[in-house]
Amino acid sequence: MTGTRRKRLEQPREVVLQAAMDAIAEHGLARLTMAGLGKRIGISGGHVAYYFGSKEQLLVETLRWSEQGFAERRRALLGATEVPRAERLAGYIDLYLPDERADPRWTLWLEVWTRSLADPDVSAASAEIEGPWVADLRAMIAPHPDPDGYVLRLHALLDGLATRIVIGAPGPSRAEMVRQATEFAVREAGVAPAVEPVAEPGADPRTNHTDR
Amino acid sequence: MTGTRRKRLEQPREVVLQAAMDAIAEHGLARLTMAGLGKRIGISGGHVAYYFGSKEQLLVETLRWSEQGFAERRRALLGATEVPRAERLAGYIDLYLPDERADPRWTLWLEVWTRSLADPDVSAASAEIEGPWVADLRAMIAPHPDPDGYVLRLHALLDGLATRIVIGAPGPSRAEMVRQATEFAVREAGVAPAVEPVAEPGADPRTNHTDR
DNA sequence: ACCATGTTAGAACGTCGTTCAATACCGCGC
């Protein structure tokens, strides 16, 4: 096994991933090359390829790593049960959407979507990375008569808004989008005065695969 | 001017565009090369580049051309004033969304979005190609208290659903998505059975910027 | 018939991801 005899690994994986995020933020994904990324951290381009298998896997791993930080903040929102649900949903949405045009995290999402078309592995990874968002949103709105439909609609809406923000399409400001999305999310979350019967809150059984 | 003395143009532009669509449908955009596309129609790869300026412009033009056919069908929906609005909205949504995973038209949309990040020209073209959809949707729901917000929300929702369909993400079927989106569209369009008073149809003043 | 202009093929070029052979480095057993 590789457990005991762990290679020296002078460059922790995170150094490369952080460098990739920085490079994307500075010059865009289109100008990210293996050689250029290597030069940023003092290793050869060929070694980056050896280290991650392929550029595609590097990008997927960078996105996955980037999402980890968001998972923590999202979980904090989940735990803040004293905050009204509307505010927690607003926080979720604010966390979900890209900060601005060319946001590196969402740049990666677009790239991953595109590559999903040609590579089933990327497609699977994409779904897996999105998983925790789905799980946490479900927990946040539970109990809900149709959690699947709710998540689908809200996430679809958010993906569409995110796309517009990240490519810089003409339209309203990000703040306005957050407002509109939050209104939608709150309305659909518990608009129904039709209360569902005996449903103890916070005890939804769908633990979902929050692996890795 | 180039009006009178029109080069011979043996290969009409449409032949190339159709070939590009076919190639994308068959093998995906990732495997579309200038040389390969040329071979499909019996011209050299170098000439395709000369003819369209760059691969990027070729892709944008292919998307624009592909959208033309949809514009006609959309306009037909607009004119069908005898059909109830709910059905017309359902038709619009059915037209908007990709047919299936790897739908070539939506494959192009994803690619154009991605390239929008690096190239302002593509970004502008993307907005321009979307324009007619916006204009027709506005006309379809007029009069509406907040047409901008309505279009933003519905199109964002549809873009998110479209992304899921085209990349083949796990989730409900396309038909179910159409159902959900239509429900949303109808509800937000004129939830009020409050019929609009004296509003002669098709005379809404917001002509929208259909510049090109 | 001739010439200017646009068209076309095909080769040359530069970039990039990937692969490969060679070398440097480390941990371990002797």
Add this chain to the structure above:
DNA sequence: GCGCGGTATTGAACGACGTTCTAACATGGT
């Protein structure tokens, strides 16, 4: 301490691709 097996790492080679360039070719007006 000292090789030894295996990993890490480099840098070059390779192949694919978009783009560019050059040279030939066709066409339409005069």
